[in-house]
Amino acid sequence: MQDLSIHLTPVHIIYLIGVVTILSTMVLRKDTPIVCVIFIFILGLVSSGNLVGGIQSTFQAILYASKEFMEIIATIALVTSLSKCLTDLGSDYLMMRSMSKIMKNSYVSWWILGITMMIFSLFLWPSPSVALVGAILVPLAVKKGLTPIAAAMALNLFGHGIALSSDVVIQGAPSITAASAGIEPQSILQSGFPLFLTMGVVTIFSAFIINRKCMVDKTGGTLYMQSNDAVPSIKPSKEAVFIAILTPLAFIIDIILMFVFDLKGGDATSLVSGTALLVMIIASVIGFKRKSLEKVTDYIKDGFLFAIKIFAPVIIIGGFFFIGGEGITSILGEQYQSGILNDWAIWLAGITPLNKYMVVFIQMVIGGLTGLDGSGFSGLPLVGALANTFGTVVNCSVPILATLGQISAIFVGGGTIVPWGLIPVAAICNVNPLELARKNLLPVGIGFLCTFILACILI
Template sequence: MGIELTVLHWIYVLFILLIIFFMVRRLDTTLISILGIFVIAIVATGNFTSSISSIFNSFIYAITELLSTILIISIIVAMSRVLTKTGINEVMVAPFTKIIKNPTLGFWTIGLLMMIISWFFWPSPAVALLGAVLLPVAIRAGLPALGVAMAMNLFGHGIALSSDFVIQGAPKLTADAAGIPVGDVVTASIPLVITMGVVTTIVAFYLLKRDMKKGKLELVGTYDNGTEQETTEDLLTMKQKKFFAILIPAAFILDVVAMALFNLQGGDATALVGGTSVFILLLLCIIAYKKKGLEQTTSYFINGFQFGFKVFGPVIPIAAFFYLGDSGFLTIIGDYLPSSSHGIVNDLGVALAGIVPLTTEVAVVTLTGVGAITGLDGSGFSGISLVGSIGSLFGTAIGEGTATLTALGQVAAIWVGGGTLIPWALIPAAAICNVSPFELARRNLVPVVVGLIVTTIVAVFII
């Protein structure tokens, strides 16, 4: 096929294997990613000084690529803090408290509400917006605190975060690593997200009801987590709270309508949601804090940016490494690949197709496995550049299905690491419900594993 594999290709493969090994061993991958960038740079250029510079340049490239995602999440977190502080969140979810009359309605109402809010606000802020208000209502209706945590967790950190249809942070990471448009990954993920979501939540609810009948679950959480809940301040009148409780959802619904009418996707859709969030934040700060509104606006922005860079801090070095596999190589290091090269990952995919008779089944199972492994660090985001890269590799090798393979790896990585199975990633939902994150992870294990198996089988038929 005219593909010339060089020592750079084999070094890239070696470091991919090392990164997977580090993830399996639950070791941090930052050092190995930076070392990979340096080794590839020095082998390519033979220049020690420029190789050192390549590390910094790769970080700049990764941050530039991810900046819109970091910004949108930071702004939305800042806005959600204002909603919690002013008590607007309580008014927003108050109508739904009337629906929760029994455990079944409690589980599905909280879950679906969490999913919708998480698409717009991201799951961690959504837990704070929702949990404190609906937890007491659900417990009164007979749903145990652990059941509330499961609903928020599976629908928010599972379905909403793995699909990320509105903010599109996860699809951007995987699509960039795979070298395909964000829209392709979003479209390909829809049947996989639906399958995973339906299977996992139904299995989880069945097991929850079974154990409730056996009397195995306490209604109130008793885990001493030592986490301080954000307090509400009396900054707005009830009339003002009700006004904003209608205005804010209406503004985001109009955003969705605008996305459909004007065919806004990817960065354009993100920018629309981000701009709306900024205006809401400014308006709330000025009305709630009056003369101190300007200072408080800056304070909330700082708070949001701290959250955004804390989440993406571990992602930047590993994303920088995987950007070398595609278009980033030329920008970060220079024109040191053979003229026939289409990027390291694409070259490896074509070469793999010529050596190993890959099947769709092997590719699908591999992507689910790699995705799950990358989630073991409890981030969910730090490894999805890897699954995008491997999705492109296998898609090129079998000649089809790059978007579906990439989306499958993304779903597996985020369901495992984004906050449904790894105890330290479960802390937001566990803390607000006062349950043990380890017990919550144990309860989620069987439903998530069953969901991944069924979703992997469905992916075989989609490709």
């Protein structure tokens, strides 16, 4: 069983104060990088015992976060580069025109965007799906009057929420959780199905009802289409038509290759990103001929400038929260082998009086707490182990507890609540990740409440 004893140190106390301070700053709608740097410095100072260690820790945290985010940064940059090229050629309008009859208005667009994202995410995982779905469907949804923030919510809640938390196709999440809980993944998927269904349905409908008024762009959704206003009245070139056909075809081939070679996660993201780069180069050569060399350079610059602009503050914030997880060893030193957030979660479980209902509450809280590092998956071994421990101690359903921990960990950390976990969606939709997190907070909170009540009944 999971050992629920843990020794808390001054580093643990300082980190908890830092988390509360940062979250409070976010609630006040203020930027947090300076707060994060201060607490990283204090943690480094206390853990090393000297000023040099404190100063070095600030850079080590930023460096670690940069490495962790680099895959996402590059993906966003390359997809943005392709998007700019398609816009200049007019190919993006041609691609989206075929979907215009289906996506009739902002509300219909929201559901189509979300459901498409969920389907792709179930088979490919959300990271590559954001690039695939977002690059093609988001501009059309915005053109139909859907606000960028509402589009981001659809991608986020359907993909990083419903699809990733259940993971019924790839089964990466339930496999990790089940292994730690000492049960089979199918036990989580079968016994936990009512919880997955409740969390998903309640969250999605809550988001739709609460945010209906802010889903409609009064300006007509021109954010993504500024350079294309005159495209419908101009006969498209043969080059633009060719690229409009080539681009979705290339990504369809990617999907086939993912199935054939069983590419998942980072491998799938790499395939999508590489395809975006190659298609952008081909489009530039075909569309701009002798100017293509300069055009490709410009598009790559624009893409990376956009990605870095979005990620710069998030790298600082991520540096602090990675100390709460596996990044602590690289940032503060080899003497730390366990993430601070995990230690706090174990401590909380060890001091709380246990009964069935309290166990359900603790499991949900601990799952969310471990998700604060922005991963979602890093806390799954812990919630699985605790499900086994709690289920044995109070004689309740281990699969239900494991499912509950998995849902809360991934909904919080997988990319619907913590801003540093939902950057890919925010970048694709060109919205503030903090604002997106605020919009998600209430519907996800309602989903948690209903799921908690159902778990208490089923336990």
